[in-house]
Amino acid sequence: MYGPRDLQVYVRNSSHQIIGQVDDFTQVALVLRYNAVSNWVLEISATSRNASLLSPGSNPNGGLIFKLYGTTLLSGPIHTFGYAENEDGTAKLTLAGPDDTQHLANALVWPNPGSAIDSQTAAYYSVTASSSSTETLMKNLVNLNLGPGAITERRKSGLTVETSSNRGKTGQSFKYRFEPVLDALAEIARGAPIGTPPGYLGFRIRQKDASAGIEFQVYTTTDRRTTATFSKGRNNLISTSYQATAPTMTYAILGAGREAVDGSDNAAVVAKALFGYSRVDTQPVFPGYRVEGFMDVGEVDPAATDAQAQLDEKGQDALYTGATSITITMKPQDTPQLTFGKDFFLGDQVQVLVPYVDAVQEQIREVELTFSASDGLTTEITVGTEATTSRKTSGTTKRLNSLADMVKKLSTRK
Template identity: 40%
Template sequence: MDSTALRVYVRDASLARIGQIDDYTSLNVIPRFNTVGAFTMEIPADSSKAPLLVEGNGLIIRTATGDTAMSGPIRTVDWSRSASDAGTGKLTIGGVDDTGLLAQYTCWPTPTAAIGSQTDSVYKISAVKAETAMRTLVNINAGPGALTARKNTTLTLAADGAHGGTITRQVNQFDNLLTTLADIGNAAAIGFRVVQVGSSLQFQVYAPADRSGIARFSFGLGNLLDASYTTTPPTCTRAVVVAGGQSSPRVCKTYDRTDPLWPSLILEQFVDLTSVDTSSVDLAAQMDQAGAEALTNGAGQGSLAISPIDIPLLRYGRDYQVGDTVAAQLRGGTWYTDVVREVTLACTAADGTKTTATVGGGDSSASTVARIYSYIAQVKKDVARLKTRKAA
């Protein structure tokens, strides 16, 4: 096995480690920032380890340095054979990371009450740190503080690091827990994940680091194989926030944000806060936050894909992680910095691990407009001005 190859261990339904897979032919691991990652693995069907790979068991995937790249349940075990296959064919194992556990739960408006006693229409978060709010939502809806019938006995919470700014918001009744956490985390520029630690699944919140001074990729440096970027137009440039109107007077306010590629484009979007009592002392804060989230979620998006090469002085997992900020030199020689949204670790036991990173785009970032999108807009304007000068 190559020294950089990923190590794969199998766990049973109780999270106990029951064996190691050291004869896989290929393995793709895709950690993602603030959403569910995935893995696929191919292995000969006649492998002596094949009986371990069944639905209900899971994988713990570690880097060559011993860090956990991902852990999660096996969802699919598919068999196939072609004329060129040796032996009895191959198995393709698919699964998701343990962060997917959060998608199985909703946010109850009154988490301490039975389902027949849900009298509130929202769950309110008032002036707490973003991490504290996220931990509370996980705890009372799925973790140790949840109702017995809802509690996941394998789920624990890491210590509260008080990451992120102070937030005030309302969570609509039965909103998906994972989606709600992603909204809070992306707005606060903090990350979260669920990963196996010992015999439990631990919910962790972390503050990504700015590695742009260290993690720098360019063709000139020889550590970049390819790069490309794409853009997606905005869906909202004006948020129309409406509060009250049921048991209290209606209050309406608009929030505007100019798109850098289409500065004259106006796209209005209704933001429903009619469940909020307009006599609330934090009405303005709730409306401001709802407007900002709608504009961020509806902003034009850019996606940058780079294929960096791990070199002794710069490696994924050691020098940068998903969620960290890195730098890449692109069109025109300009250095661009943004968040690593996704990484694909493609590994074979013989050739080791190759890394492809997706930077920017994806879920909305904490910036007013995703920085990659602003960067691409500026590049296109600069190119247009250059063409105009040549034409003249």
């Protein structure tokens, strides 16, 4: 239902101010990922009137904003700029980069976010049976580690944090020590289903529509299993592939706390207490399959008042990511009743009917959109469990990233 010109591409400068629009691209590929870093690639003629807007020489630290019918799909910095000239004299520019969510992967959770690194007094960034909502805890984490509340040297210029709507649950407990902020947020959000039937909290950093700047946002996904069903019989599925992989952990042993045990040579450090968590696999393809796994959660003190809450979070997270992997990759056919960006979105739960198994009802983990001036729009969607998130990168981005790595090695070689 979309054409290539339904996509609007805007150029921003280093201050996140829009300085122009690119309306003559030859191809744009967007890979949108749920609670992970997305990617984009844009190709355009080197003789385009907009080439100067994209050049790192004239627009250093610039970026792009991609909108579909006025709704921002993603925004992000230009990380790779490539030029190629053919034998016939024609030339093109290829630009690529991550979305602004990359800033969450670039920052770590400091034990004392408000203090310099040589003045850390705590072992962990700790939250104990908090009365705040999941959303508020997530936004506090971002604010203190790279938002306006961070110390000056860590503050991401132009980043603000959206006001919390207090979604999610209360009573959460967790500890982090120099994990990427992105990973911490994914774990916190994963443990907080909301609503009836349950949806989930998604997060991202996007260009703000009302003013220059980027914003950390939390949004709710929707259970659309009864309204968004894909199948050949409904004529809304062009092609599909399905794969189920056995679970990697169905019984988690958590080792909490640490104590020294004398040995013949040196004292060994072992867990003070052990705790077991099991998961009944809801997928019917591997019934009764048992896989044991061990997790060292020494940061959890078994004697702490919130020890059980911390252990529950860690145990359930390990079992969630280690569950049966279900992956469906499909090319949907847009219909007036079911079109991505209008009727269903990244992170929503949908239903896909495939041969040999029952209906698969899982979240949309990834959406790859390719807008071509000659061929229009193609869409590929990945539906599946947490463990199936492909985090794939388009071939163009891989090649450009490899080239960038080679250039970096050459420039730093002594």
